[in-house]
Amino acid sequence: MSTIRFTLPPRDRISPNNEKDPLPFYYKRSTGWLYRHRLQMGLNLLPANGKRLLEVGVGSGILIPTLTAHYQSYLGTDLVLAKGLEQLVTPGCNASFASADLLDANTLPANSFDAIVCFSVLEHIRDSEGAARSLAHALAPGGTLVTGYPMVSALMTKAFEVIGYKGIDEDHVAPPSQISAALTGVLTPITRVAFPPLATVTTALYQCAAWRKA
Numbered sequence: 001m002s003t004i005r006f007t008l009p010p011r012d013r014i015s016p017n018n019e020k021d022p023l024p025f026y027y028k029r030s031t032g033w034l035y036r037h038r039l040q041m042g043l044n045l046l047p048a049n050g051k052r053l054l055e056v057g058v059g060s061g062i063l064i065p066t067l068t069a070h071y072q073s074y075l076g077t078d079l080v081l082a083k084g085l086e087q088l089v090t091p092g093c094n095a096s097f098a099s100a101d102l103l104d105a106n107t108l109p110a111n112s113f114d115a116i117v118c119f120s121v122l123e124h125i126r127d128s129e130g131a132a133r134s135l136a137h138a139l140a141p142g143g144t145l146v147t148g149y150p151m152v153s154a155l156m157t158k159a160f161e162v163i164g165y166k167g168i169d170e171d172h173v174a175p176p177s178q179i180s181a182a183l184t185g186v187l188t189p190i191t192r193v194a195f196p197p198l199a200t201v202t203t204a205l206y207q208c209a210a211w212r213k214a
Helices: 023-027 032-043 064-068 128-138 154-162 176-184
Strands: 052-056 073-078 094-099 113-119 139-150 188-195 206-212
Touching: 023 032, 032 113, 032 139, 032 188, 032 206, 052 064, 064 073, 113 128, 128 139, 128 176, 139 176, 176 188, 176 206
Parallel strands: 052 073, 052 113, 073 094, 113 139
Antiparallel strands: 139 206, 188 206
C-alpha cells in the first residue's frame, strides 16, 4: 500500500478554477471528510517516491502539495489552468503546468510518466476510448495509472443533491462501464476500491482503480 497521505492546503492559498469546481466541499464540516477520503482512496493505489508524475485535470491544485512531495518531477494539465498553482508546489520538486486537452495525445510526451493521476475527469469526456489512448500513450512501460470517478446512478445523483450539488447529471456524460471498458482495452487493470467500502459497481458512489502499462 502507498505511504502517500493527502494533505489539505490552507484555504487561503487555493482558489477554484471555474464556477463548478467542488473546492468548497473539501473544507466544509458536512462534506469535507468524504471529498478528502475519495482522494485518499486513489492515493493509496499510487506508488510512492516515484520519479515522474502527470496529473490530468489539476483543477484548483488541491493535490499539488501532496503529489509534489513524493515525486521528483510533476506535470499538471487542465483545459484551463487556475492561477497561483506554482505556489502550491512542494520545494524540491521540478514542477510545471500546461493547458492541454486529454483527447489530443500530441500534447503529452509518449512513454514518459512513471505514474498518472486522473481524478474526476473521465466522466466528463464522451470519447472514453480517445481519452484512454492518450493516457496509455503518455504512461511509461510498467507505469501506473490511477483513476477516480463517481458512479453515475440515481443513488449518486441523490447523494450529490443532499450535499447541495444540483444538476450533476448534466456534467457526467460517460458511464463507469464505458470508462472501464475503454481503459481495459489499452491497459491492464490491477485493482479497484469503492466508497462505500466493498460496494459493487451498481451501489458505489465513487470508485478508484489502478491500471498498468505492459
